[in-house]
Amino acid sequence: MAYILLTLTVLFWAGNFVLGRSMHLIMSPILMAELRWLLALLLISPFLLPKLKQNKTLILQHWPMLTLLSILSVACFNTFIYLGLTITTATNATILQSMIPIVILLISALWLKESVSKQQWLGVCISMSGVLLLITQGDIASLLNYTINQGDIYVLIAVVFWALYSVLLRFRPANIDGFTFFGVTVLIGSIALLPFAILEYHFYATPIVWHDNTIMTIVYMAVFPSILAYIFWNKGVNELGAAKAGLFIHLMPCFGLILSSFFLNEEIYSFHIGGMLLIFSGIYLAIFTKVSLVKVKQPS
Structure with a gap:
């Protein structure tokens, strides 16, 4: 079940990336993130x-960890993604986004002293090669022309935030149920974002043109990549661990390709098929490794 939940999570995120990019000229990034989370909070409030x-x-006993996890995920991750997508290209953003599993493994290995098997590293490398094949359209040499800009930096910051969040999920309060944990992080994150959204709207943003597409986009962002994806991701990380769960991020280019083909009638080429096969092969290799991860004590 964890595999299905993580796959759906990445599918919802892929849709969020597509819509986020399409909305960047209509709505400012921080305000878009705030409206997304405020609506999500409103929808879950009767149950929360x-x-x-x-x-x-x-909640009061564990507020420091709850606040940290909320700031890393709700307040920072997608906000910096939206900021990056207003400047950088889709190719650059996808390359940086696919680094999440690698960053998770590095944090787990270097900070938490977690044992990562050679088979897992091999799986990461194979998946990454598939991602690069998709991004470069089969022309790996085009990476030599890769340049970094301010948008790339924003996306890279978001990558680090999400990797930290995923690793630190192991330290979330075990006696707080999953839905309450999610609701508290949304509440704290929405409050943290609010002053920045107000400042951005007052000083930088153009007036929002409300129409059906704008409303439906915010609703999608609030329900699928927010409520459902975060609940699914937390459950998946809890069952598989951050390192294995992070491999599913490599599915992002695949789903982006499928969504583009379905909605935009873009053609599928041989390098698309080859890239997806490599990605799935790498995930399979890393997930079904026979080497167990060493249980790590919480740092003092």
Whole structure:
């Protein structure tokens, strides 16, 4: 079940990337992130309020970790993605986004001293080669022309935030149920984003033109890549661990390709098929490794 949930999570995120890019001229990035999370909070509030009352003592007891996880994920990750997509190209953003599993493995190995098998590293490399094959359209030499700009930096920051969040999920309060944990992170993240969204709208943003597409985009962002994806991701990381779950990020270019083909009638070429086969092969190799990860104690 964890594999299905993580796959759906990446599918929802791929849709979020497509819509986020299409909306960057209509709505400013921080305001878009804030509206997304405020609507998500509104939708879950009837179920969340009783949980907050029931778990008030536990929430106050663990507020430092809850706040940290909320800032890393809700407040920062997608906000920096939206910021990056207003400047950088889709190719650059995809390359940097696909680095998440590698960053997770590096943090796990270097900071938490977690054992990562050679088979897992091989799986990462094979998946990454598939990602590069898709991005470069079969012309790996085109990477020599890769340049970094301010948008790339924003996306890279987002990558680090999400990798940290995924690794630190192991330290989330075990006695707080998953839905309450998610709701608290949305609440804290929305509050943290609010002053920045107000400042951005007041000083930098152009007036929003509300129409059916704008409303439907915000609704999609609030329900699928926000509520469902975060619940699915947290459950997947809890069952498989951050390192293995992170491999599913490599599915992002595949889903982007499928969505583009379906909605934009773009053609599928041989390098698309080859790239997807490499990605799936790498994920399979890393997930079904027989080497177990060493249990790590929480740093003091």
